[in-house]
Amino acid sequence: MNDQTAPQGSPGDAASQVGTDRVKRGFADMLKGGVIMDVVDPEQARIAEQAGAVAVMALERVPADIRAHGGVARMSDPEVIESIQSAVSIPVMAKARIGHMVEAQVLQALGVDYIDESEVLTPADEAHHIDKQPFTVPFVCGATNLGEALRRIGEGAAMIRSKGEAGTGDVVEATRHMRAIAGEIRRLTTLAPEERAAAAKELRAPLDLVEEVARTGRLPVVLFTAGGVATPADAAFMMQLGADGVFVGSGIFKSGDPAKRARAIVEATTFAWDPQVVAKVSRGLGEAMVGSNVSGLEDAERLAGRGW
């Protein structure tokens, strides 16, 4: 579907192209400095839009509930997604299971703006991720380190988010993953050119992408953070660690005053380097989500280990 001509309703010019890397990655550029919020119904989606979210992630259950309920977590009911699409004018994202290309095809057919191939859902393939290149819709994928991020980009991901540990309200894993990605990028930029091939082997990542990161000092796509962000200070912390923006899942609608907390997290993300602003917006937010310590989770309860 790459490089196909534009569909009806777009310019009749035969030279116009949809689904190119530039269009997919460029869309993520427009989200930079913003907050993407998990929502489960149109009412939450409107609260998120009013609070200044740059996009919403349409779900049946937020990660904290997926954790609590157990069972197999799958793509959301198209009715849920469509009801959210018609409620807001900001972009609507939705999740597909790792490797489940048919869920992704369905989401593309529904016209979602971005697909998250997500470890929060139960993986459908234990060896392979979706081949994302042939899709017109762009994909965001999770990563815990630089090698994983570059493998996903090699498969066609147009945006990366550090995984964190979704549904916990504990930011420690997001910190670990952001530090791993940023630290490995810094290390690559210090290598002699002839050392990069060995680094690519070590990272299990495509050499051309390793070369690009070594040259530019950043990923070739936008890098957001996700998993465990619950407060304005958490969001600002992630921005200072080098994130281009923040996903907030359970942290907003599992808290005492979602509308107020959502606004506060948006403001703290924009003014991440200004402690006066972060202090101001952190006042009187009510209860944060209770959460669970990642260190108390069994291995089987950890989502970040999913994906390869």
Place this chain on the structure above:
Amino acid sequence: MSARQDGATRVPGEALADPAGVRADPVDAPWGPSRAAGSGHGPARPTVGVLALQGDVLEHLRLLEAAGAHAVPVRRAEELDVVHGLLLPGGESTTIGRLLDLFALAEPLRARLAAGLPAFGTCAGAILLGRATTLDDGAPSDQPLLGALDVVTRRNAFGRQVASFEADLAVDEVPGGPLHAVFIRAPWFEALGASVRALATVTTAAGDRAVVVRQGGLLASAFHPELTGDARLHERFVSLVREAA
């Protein structure tokens, strides 16, 4: 990366390994040295702000430097006071509009626009500059706007992300052949006021629609000139800033 020692704010998208980023070293920019430097009248290197509340700020800072301006991010009223022109980037217009209100930038910005501040809006920035906007189905939207540019924008006019596209586009007042234009969930311009000139149009199933417009020192494009590294539209804007200064 830890917080910068000098307290400066990282612009999202900047390198993680070289915090000084490209802004400190625009000579290495792949689009090469400016063709605009020293041309026109007014200050040789005007200060042009990029509204840096959300969106693709970094790309615009780079291209404005390449176009011969001194480019600075603007988040506060005191930063707005010192610029000769302002660029409003792409992003989410609802988000940027809300943050403008929240941080008391909307009123000072409306006042400066009313006093003739040259401005360039791309995509979301163009929507913010307009006097009114509608949703994709033509229903009016009540989001906060700046109202300086006498147009009505239609948001997501070409469709959702799966309909986002790139194409070559001839633009009046921009020499050197067609621009490669990247449209992302793009708006178009309707109900152009008498003082507004359409500089480029796209043929759609609904007829020809304006995608670049100018009204005096106000320039607006529905697409993203900053995503291709071609600085010609930024050069046109910097020349408008020089003329106004």
